Amino acid sequence: MRHSRNQVMSSRRNRVLSAWAVHAFTLTGVIWATLALLALFDDDPKLMWLYLGIALVVDGVDGTLARKAEVRTYAPHFDGVILDSIIDYLTWTLIPALFLFRTGLLGEGALAVILLLLITVSSMFCYANTKMKTGDYYFLGFPAAWNVVALAIWLLDAGTAVNAIIVIVLALLTWAPIAFVHPLRVARFRTLNIVATAVWILASAALVIAYPTGEPWIAVVWVLSGAWVILTGIIRTVAATRALR
Template sequence: MPEHPRNKVITAWAVHAFTLTGIIWATLALLALIDNQPKLMWLYLGIALVVDGVDGSMARAAEVEKYAPNFDGVILDSIVDYLTWTFIPALFMYTTGLLGTGAASVILLLLINVTSMFCYANAKMKTNDYYFMGFPAAWNIVALALWFIGPSPGVTSVVVIAFSILTWAPIAFVHPLRVKRLMPVNIAATAVWIGASALMVAGYPNAGPWTTALWIASGVWLVALGVVRSAAAAWKSA
């Protein structure tokens, strides 16, 4: 028996509501940052990351464009992403001193927030095989890594400038839940990275060697996929 259209509409709006929780997690993360509770902030950003990772598949399965056409989930998703992937992590780097002090830190903060808009507003951000083309403004991942490593402001400045430039670079970055090539392995690597990150945040500033090794290995795997994809595309066009 076919499902009643009313149930389809309810399901579509339920998916939108699920995506909308990203605003809640972003707000709570910002409050935790203001209260100088970085571990709590990363917890909320981690929850937002998981929501962002699965809501797209849910939206496509629920056919939200057909059954809830007057509410643009893509715009909502972009707003949540900008807050949780870029804006709050950038503020975290600024308030914790990772960006240094004085005018230079403000310039780096502005550089992150402004260049990221060229990712979110880029109509051709994804390739036909669902890789991101150029650095996808994943400043939450960069900020987390810098927090773990604790480099000097000079090194952080170089990292921020480099990733800002990579926004326009013809380098692919994998979307682990959409790229079909090695998808089960990519999803597993993503789950390992998230789990290892959670353990490292909980134990900060101390991290076990095995947790660190898993965090590095899973991260290298995901980055390497984009490097291989970029090299193959360059070889093909040469």
């Protein structure tokens, strides 16, 4: 009887330790965010993107680990959802927005400030929206993925006018009934979504390392893999629209 009780206690202790280990893993996002911010202040964009890339990978897998470790059961007094949202706002929105502002990619003067505020404020309607995700785990509206947008703007360097249009349109899409895929959680095309996302991350890393030069074929792979992720959301949006008719 005592042996059985000890086994139960040991098992629970291991589950508690596992839950806190996942929280600690998520918490590393704060470290990567801080290092990315320091790199931005040091005008080292490649190093900044490295840290934001690591944060992206952490954010991509910590939710799955948290559900597997049952953190809400075994570490109930520490809210991983709030922690994740804070880190996401830093790494997905604020730091990329400051990067666009600091590098002059948003233009100068009042225009740059307005676009910066448009990014930071519109994103709050994503993070504070309790209905941001559909029942099948798509994001409904642009999910404040400004790290992806900022990287594309930096690599493409299309000019202030184009950059401003991109920012305004995407900010407005925050409130649009358009689906954006969550590569790991959406069941439909999950394998393709994960592969496309992984390829996009690797291609992004290669382009950042080689910037301002780079192999054209890597750029093509980068565009195509990113286009697939966008396309899956469009497919879901069209299907939902037809279902309402």
